[in-house]
Amino acid sequence: MVRREVVGAHYGLRDWLAQRITAVIMMVYTALIVSALIGVRHWDYWQWKALWQVPVVRYATLLFLVSLLLHAWIGMRNIFMDYIKDPGLRLALYVIVIGALVWYGVWSIQIVWSL
Amino acid sequence: MRFSIYRYNPEADEKPRLQSYDIALEPTDRMLLDALVRIKARDDTLSFRRSCREGVCGSDAMNINGKNGLACVTRIADLKEPVEIRPLPGLPVVRDLIVDMSQFFKQYHSVKPYLVNNEPPPEKERLQSPEDREELDGLYECILCACCSTSCPSFWWNPDKFVGPAGLLQAYRFIADTRDQATNERLDDLEDPYRLFRCHSIMNCVEVCPKGLNPTRAIGKIKDLLVKRTV
Numbered sequence: 395m396v397r398r399e400v401v402g403a404h405y406g407l408r409d410w411l412a413q414r415i416t417a418v419i420m421m422v423y424t425a426l427i428v429s430a431l432i433g434v435r436h437w438d439y440w441q442w443k444a445l446w447q448v449p450v451v452r453y454a455t456l457l458f459l460v461s462l463l464l465h466a467w468i469g470m471r472n473i474f475m476d477y478i479k480d481p482g483l484r485l486a487l488y489v490i491v492i493g494a495l496v497w498y499g500v501w502s503i504q505i506v507w508s509l
Numbered sequence: 510m511r512f513s514i515y516r517y518n519p520e521a522d523e524k525p526r527l528q529s530y531d532i533a534l535e536p537t538d539r540m541l542l543d544a545l546v547r548i549k550a551r552d553d554t555l556s557f558r559r560s561c562r563e564g565v566c567g568s569d570a571m572n573i574n575g576k577n578g579l580a581c582v583t584r585i586a587d588l589k590e591p592v593e594i595r596p597l598p599g600l601p602v603v604r605d606l607i608v609d610m611s612q613f614f615k616q617y618h619s620v621k622p623y624l625v626n627n628e629p630p631p632e633k634e635r636l637q638s639p640e641d642r643e644e645l646d647g648l649y650e651c652i653l654c655a656c657c658s659t660s661c662p663s664f665w666w667n668p669d670k671f672v673g674p675a676g677l678l679q680a681y682r683f684i685a686d687t688r689d690q691a692t693n694e695r696l697d698d699l700e701d702p703y704r705l706f707r708c709h710s711i712m713n714c715v716e717v718c719p720k721g722l723n724p725t726r727a728i729g730k731i732k733d734l735l736v737k738r739t740v
Contacts, residue, residue, distance in 0.1 A: 399669045399670060401670045401701055401703045401704055402698075402701055402704075403701055403702055403703075404697070404700050404701060405700070405701075405702060406700060406701055406702040406705065406706035407700055407706075407732070407735045407736065407739060408739075409702075409706070410706055410732065411736060472709070475667075475702060475703070475707070476662075476663065476666045476667070476707070477666060
């Protein structure tokens with residue numbers, strides 16, 4: 395194959411925008427959940443369980459998780475694009491990161507829904 | 510005054526070294542370039558570029574006490590001793606403080622830094638309203654000294670793919686020009702994970718620009734236009 399630098403994949407805007415939007419979602423969720431945690435004086439197991447029975451809390455957490463995973467994916471890919479020169483190695487790392495993130499996602503949902 | 514200057518001749522030296530110089534300065538020596546010229550008078554093997562000696566040509570960009578800048582507009586009185594002078598980081602060294610700027614100019618040329626207008630030229634000139642002309646302030650002043658691009662880690666890691674702050678500032682200069690008709694093509698060319706989106710807005714470029722320009726803001730405006738075009 396010819397040794398030529400090629401650029402011009404024509405994407406990146408959507409990821410750049412998604413990283414900013416997911417950051418805002420995570421910020422809002424974190425503020426809400428922290429204020430909820432501070433709001434209750436003495437936590438016990440039943441209160442904790444009751445919190446996660448509220449559908450809004452579960453779905454908001456799901457939204458937070460999706461945002462976190464997407465944000466992490468874009469960030470990790472950016473790091474690999476910056477520092478990993480070999481395209482084969484970069485692709486392999488992408489696959490590993492996507493695999494790990496999907497794994498974490500499923501695992502997190504399982505934890506939240508089993509509470 | 511004490512100086513510690515990067516010396517390297519790739520043809521003769523195995524590796525670069527820092528050479529110390531103790532120089533008695535005259536009261537008329539105000540800027541770092543004056544001191545360098547005085548050092549060169551004593552040791553003419555020291556190589557560096559300089560031309561206009563007043564911050565217009567952009568030839569004498571170098572790394573001064575860890576920060577990129579132009580020697581001709583850097584006041585000696587503001588420098589901490591020993592003054593450590595190195596070539597611009599990230600570019601191949603030709604000799605001492607002279608770097609090979611090919612990669613930098615290749616990226617500059619890639620943004621088509623000229624007016625694209627297919628209408629027949631008017632008899633005198635293509636006029637702009639004063640308001641439209643104001644859009645170019647903070648963009649046209651760039652002298653292409655490369656202080657910004659060579660202080661940008663994204664340019665260090667991907668100089669062959671990332672346009673760099675200087676090139677992107679110039680790209681926006683022509684996007685912002687109301688006389689230019691190739692805005693869409695320019696945006697198409699820049700919408701790329703490497704060419705534009707390697708910029709993570711760390712603003713090293715803003716900190717070092719000897720002309721006080723803000724490439725990060727220009728890059729932000731390119732991104733804004735891309736968003737506006739898409740949503």
